[in-house]
Amino acid sequence: MSLFSRFLTPPDPQMRDARGADALDLARIHAASFHRGWGADEFERLLADRVTLAHVLLERPAGAPVGFVLSHMVPPEGEILSIAIAPPARRKGHAGRLLLHHLGRLAALGVSVSHLEVDATNLPALALYRRLGYVEAGRRKGYYREGDQVTDALILRRYF
Numbered sequence: 001m002s003l004f005s006r007f008l009t010p011p012d013p014q015m016r017d018a019r020g021a022d023a024l025d026l027a028r029i030h031a032a033s034f035h036r037g038w039g040a041d042e043f044e045r046l047l048a049d050r051v052t053l054a055h056v057l058l059e060r061p062a063g064a065p066v067g068f069v070l071s072h073m074v075p076p077e078g079e080i081l082s083i084a085i086a087p088p089a090r091r092k093g094h095a096g097r098l099l100l101h102h103l104g105r106l107a108a109l110g111v112s113v114s115h116l117e118v119d120a121t122n123l124p125a126l127a128l129y130r131r132l133g134y135v136e137a138g139r140r141k142g143y144y145r146e147g148d149q150v151t152d153a154l155i156l157r158r159y160f
């Protein structure tokens with residue numbers, strides 16, 4: 001790679017385990033992604049819990065996380081509690097990359113099925129999960145309520 005193209009090509013995104021010090025960044029990404037944000041104290045509690053497996057994605061080696069994924073894990077099952085990418089960093093394949101990495105770590109720790117709940121109207125999330133092999137395992141009618149908006153929850157599952 002020439003010196004010139006090295007400056008033009010963004011570095012490959014990096015993924016690593018989430019740590020307590022990431023709590024504030026994760027709370028910011030969560031607040032920008034969901035109606036009801038989780039506070040930094042909630043992330044600190046989750047990250048300190050032995051049954052939580054969490055990974056973050058960075059666009060630059062020394063940068064702040066721009067995305068995260070968290071599972072509650074009791075092998076052989078893992079439940080994805082949340083996944084989000086900061087709005088400016090979306091549509092670059094980051095969530096797919098991060099979720100694939102996360103699923104690999106879950107599998108290495110003895111998880112053989114990952115499941116989650118997703119709003120049936122959340123098309124970006126559904127596209128992500130389906131592309132990574134999740135299939136519909138159930139539906140909870142009228143599960144999410146936001147003002148006068150009522151939507152179903154889909155339960156998705158992926159066997160390893």
Ligand SMILES: CC(C)(COP(=O)(O)OP(=O)(O)OC[C@H]1O[C@@H](n2cnc3c(N)ncnc32)[C@H](O)[C@@H]1OP(=O)(O)O)[C@@H](O)C(=O)NCCC(=O)NCCS
Nearest residue numbers: 033083084085090091092093094095096118124125127128
């Ligand atoms: C869902 C979310 C994590 C996807 O992150 P992302 O980094 O933009 O996703 P990727 O770029 O890895 O794309 C993954 C797949 O989803 C599809 N996708 C992503 N955003 C999409 C959109 N707005 N509309 C349609 N498809 C979309 C992509 O096309 C891609 O599939 P493809 O490679 O076959 O084209 C992101 O939109 C987000 O943080 N949303 C808010 C939080 C949320 O809803 N989390 C899920 C809760 S269950």
